Amino acid sequence: MTEIALTVGTHSVLERASLDKLFAALSKRGFRLVGPTVRDGAIVYDELKSAADLPVGWTDEQKGGTYRLKSRNDGAVFGYTAGPHSWKKFLHPPAVRLWQADRADGAFEIKEEKPDAQKTAFIGVRSCDLHAIAVQDKVFLNGRYLDPYYQARRENSFIAAINCSQAGGTCFCVSMGTGPKAASGFDLALTEIREQERHYFVAEVGTELGAEILAELPHREVEGHEKAAADETVAKTAQAMGRQMDTTNxxxxxxxxxxxxxxxxxxxxxxxxxxxxxxxxxxxxxxxxxxxxxxxxxxxxxxxxxxxxxxxxxxxxxxxxxxxxxxxxxxxxxxxxxxxxxxxxxxxxxxxxxxxxxxxxxxxxxxxxxxxxxxxxxxxxxxxxxxxxxx
Amino acid sequence: MVPRPHTVRRVWQETHDTFTLELAPAAGDGAAPSSFAPGQFNMLYAFGVGEAAISISGDPARPERLVHTIRAVGATTKALARLRRGDTVGIRGPFGSQWPLGEAAGRDIVIIAGGIGLAPLRPVVYHVLQNRQNYGNVVLLYGARSPGDLLYAKELEQWRGRFDLEVQVAVDRAPATWRGTVGVVTNFIPRARFDPSEAVAMICGPEIMMRFAVQGIEELEMKSESIYISMERNMKCAVGFCGHCQFGPAFICKDGPVFSYESVRALLNIRGI
Amino acid sequence: METLERILAAHPFFSGMEERYIQLLVGCASNVRFDAGQYIFRAEEEANLFYLIRQGKVALEAFGPERGPIVILTLEQGDVLGWSWLIPPHRYKFDARVVEFTRAIALDGTCLRKKSEENHDLGYEFMKRFSQLMARALQATRLQLLNVYELNP
Incomplete structure (x- = not known):
């Protein structure tokens, strides 16, 4: 292994076998691990214990009104597209208590809920969803008012993005300018490469925290053909969009x-x-x-x-x-x-x-x-x- | 984000279904009373029942007397109607945009109110009367369903007695004992004393009434950018997060409730927007 | 002392009307005054006059035996009271009760109808003005009918 200076924008190679070490490194830093897993006939986002909980060897088939889970025999870890869940389930949860009040003698006192300090690592965030998180950031953080609960969850999040290696039947991120390659808003972005003999990830560093985490894992500098394989993976996905939308005006x-x-x-x-x-x-x-x-x-x-x-x-x-x-x-x-x-x-x-x-x-x-x-x-x-x- | 407890100082019944609360920050709440601008609203919380968006109808120069006029029509407003002196109510706010009193400086003002729409405009009247020299002719045209539905009847009478304010009141229906005007409030527009080329109009009432009022004003060839209306939609959060009060691209809670007519004219003609 | 001609010309109803027509009309006009409580006309009476109100307040009412008088509209300075003179069978439809001391110009409908038949240009001027008046009254009535201040009308 060659030691390289990990800075924002550098690409490294992470072997498939090291994925567990990524989970361990995040856990060690106190992050709750959240990512895709198979449940109830779909790939959903939930808490994960280890990389073994990921939907290894699964893919999905999607069209209008239809979602079907199918097995695949190449051992791909992220070989599927967006499922019914999105990360807003964690960043903007379906039900949140805002405050409690107790009444005594005609008056009442209000106790405000404290913002959630739980650190969470989101693993396998796709480019469309990175953009979705950025969109919700604009809603809750960039206006005249600021949502402190959302802000706390965002500040305590680590994002490991995954560049899509295939397009779903209802995908149209290319039309919306939101994918399939993760451009920003992540700590680490992985591209999954399956070659005949090898299974590895090309990892791009998005933040200093991402660099620190990656530095703790076995990694090495990316070689030209590996970087090219990653680029080609994303380019192929871009060509295979299931849907298109003309957004002109x-x-x-x-x-x-x-x-x-x-x-x-x-x-x-x-x-x-x-x-x-x-x-x-x-x-x-x-x-x-x-x-x-x-x-x-x-x-x-x-x-x-x-x-x-x-x-x-x-x-x-x-x-x-x-x-x-x-x-x-x-x-x-x-x-x-x-x-x-x-x-x-x-x-x-x-x-x-x-x-x-x-x-x-x-x-x-x-x-x-x-x-x-x-x-x-x-x-x-x-x-x-x-x-x-x-x- | 969290309501501040306020104590009910006084309650008045204005009409059979409308009442006014005067509030002050509860004892132990060290913070100073929030100042507000005419046109802004608060979220009033009735314990355990819910919140309602209510415009502030008191004097902006006396924020320590927080005044809200409320029509008891839903679960929350009916719960607020049961409050008595000494009870506690939660307040979040003030929120929203304000009437264009700065823009109106040196110009005539025509205020057109319908029904409970007088409540968010009363702070304008207070402000104008306290700073009378800053404005030209000021006209208040007020319409209600019947004489018994008029808000602030005593104040209206006082204002009508002034030489520096023209007050015209019309009701849709009245018994023969009513000595005032019967008819629609818009009938006053062509004969009220203001200069349409210079004036600023501030209108609040049911949307249909506001539409007719704007038509009446535009017949006088008043510039539509000098016309302001106050809009109402479902509100939950009051800070633009919950999405309920959307009106086309606008959030009534933070972009409104007061809008220049020019900015919402096209939207007002789209049904169910 | 204002002449009747000048008073006519000054009333908003005649604004913009050529002087020659006003001169034609003066012969049909007279100055009138009514005290509060007086009825200017009552429903079903023959409608020979209409009024340009110069001052005061008049209530247009219907009467229901079980409800008493119901005010439909009040008319004030600048308003015109009555158009039944224009439309057969020339009978008033409502009562006109004086709410406050009222001064007005009464115009004789029979006289005006005759002059209008003789001079259609004059008649057209009248029709233009009355059609505007009636359209406005209809619009205002529709707005009243909408009962906009009720939540569930």
Missing amino acids: IKELLYQNYEHPRWDQVAGRCLTCANCTMVCPTCFCTTVEDVTDLKGEHAERWQKWDSCFTRDFSYIHGGSIRATPKTRYRQWMTHKLATWIDQFGTSGCVGCGRCITWCPVGIDITEEVRAIREAPQSPKGSPTGDKHGNT
């Missing part, structure tokens, strides 16, 4: 098409089940629930994931603003692809394809954009082609 396109007949058509299929918002790695909406104990002396406030697909989401006294599936689907898609840009300076879609895979009726956001783009709404109504006004 997409904000203007959607702003000009609030009344497009396509919204009615998609609403005819949409079950407003909210699956797309639950699996979406950027959807951040929450509601709050105020609860009390039976005596009414102790109260708590919980923040829980919410979805713009529910009727209650837009309720104000008198009724719901978005009372129809059409207005709710339109809100979701227009928010994701258009208003998000005005709100946070970035698209809310990272092209992970989860909303397509997990939609029970297979509604495809790329298809919806295409339909609107192909027949944009005329500002003066649709031409009927009938000069006599008989239609």
Whole structure:
């Protein structure tokens, strides 16, 4: 092994057998390990004990409304794409207690919840999801207000990214400019290479912490052909996207098409089940629930994931603003692809394809954009082609 | 992010379903009362029940008297309606944008309020009357359903008695004993004493009423960038995190509730946005 | 002392109307005043007059035996009271009760109808003004009908 100076941007080689040592090094530093594992017929993100918990020898097959787990015989560790979970499950959890209050003598006192200091290492974060984390950073950290709970979780996180070695049937990160290669936002980024005789990772250092961790593992300087193999892996993935979306002027396109007949058509299929918002790695909406104990002396406030697909989401006294599936689907898609840009300076879609895979009726956001783009709404109504006004 | 306990100092019943709370920071809460700008709102927490976004309707020069006028229509506001002197309520805020009192300096002001929409505009009236020399003609046009639904009736009478403020009140329906105006508040617009080419309009009320008011003002060829409205949507967090109050690209909680009409005009015409 | 002609020309209803028409109209106009509580007209009476209100307040009312008088609208300085003179069968539909001492110009509908038939240009000027008035009244009535201040109207 040659000793090299590990600095941000350098590439090294980490043998497959050393993956366990990465886990051990992170554990030793007090990180809880979180990553992909097989459960309930899907690859989910959960706490891992060791690299043995990773979905070795598994892959997935995805298309609109379909997700299937399949075994593979090449021993690949990261040979699959995005599953139903995203990292927001840990960084922006589904249910969080914000504070508790106790009442005595007509008055009450409020105890604020302390930010979570648990250090967590996220292993196997794909480029689309790195972008999704960056998007949520903008929501919770970069505005006028700052979410201290989210901030604590982010500051205590270590990210080991994985560059995608294959594309899923519903993936379109290339269209969104969010992958498949991890460009930033990671401590370490791995590319998995399987050659006839060898199985190794090319590891790129993203931060000083990443360099420190890598320095503790057996590693060596990358050779030209290894770096080339890594680049080729990612390039092949980029060529194999299952979906595409033309994002040219997409904000203007959607702003000009609030009344497009396509919204009615998609609403005819949409079950407003909210699956797309639950699996979406950027959807951040929450509601709050105020609860009390039976005596009414102790109260708590919980923040829980919410979805713009529910009727209650837009309720104000008198009724719901978005009372129809059409207005709710339109809100979701227009928010994701258009208003998000005005709100946070970035698209809310990272092209992970989860909303397509997990939609029970297979509604495809790329298809919806295409339909609107192909027949944009005329500002003066649709031409009927009938000069006599008989239609 | 966490409500500060406040003590109820006084409660007034304004109409059959609307009441006003005067609050002060609870004893033991060392912090000074939060100052606020006219148009801003607080989140009021009723213990164990929930939070509601309520505009601040008191005097911005006297932040130690925190005043909220509330219509009891949902679980939280009905719980707030049960509060009595000495009870505790949680407060987060103030949040949101403000009425353009700086921009209005030296100009005429036309305030158009409908129903409970007078509550977020009352701080404007207080501010203007305390700084009367800074403004031109000031007109308050107020519409409500019936004489019994008028907020702040005593104050309206006092204001009407002033020589430096034009107050016009209209109700949609009234018994024959009502000596005031019956009709829509927008009828006052063409005859109120303000210079449309110079004035700033501040409008708050039900969205339909605001739309008619804007139409009435634009008929006078007032510049639409001088028209401001206050919007309302579902609110949970008040800081732009929960997503509920989105109105197109805007978050009502942090970009609003007060918007220049110009900035939201196109959105107001899209149903279910 | 203002002449009737100048008073007519100054009322918003006639704003912009050519002087020659105003001169034609003066013969149909007269100055009137009403005390609070007086009825200017009542529903079902023959509608021969309409009023340009110069000062005061008038309530347009309907009367229900079980509900008493119901105020639909109040009219004030600058407003026009009554258009039934224009539309057959020329009968008032509501009561006009004076809320505050009111001064007005009464215009004789029979006289105006006759002059308008003789001079369609004058008639057109009248129709333009009344159609605006009626459209505004209809819009305002629709807004009242919407009952916007109720949460669940």
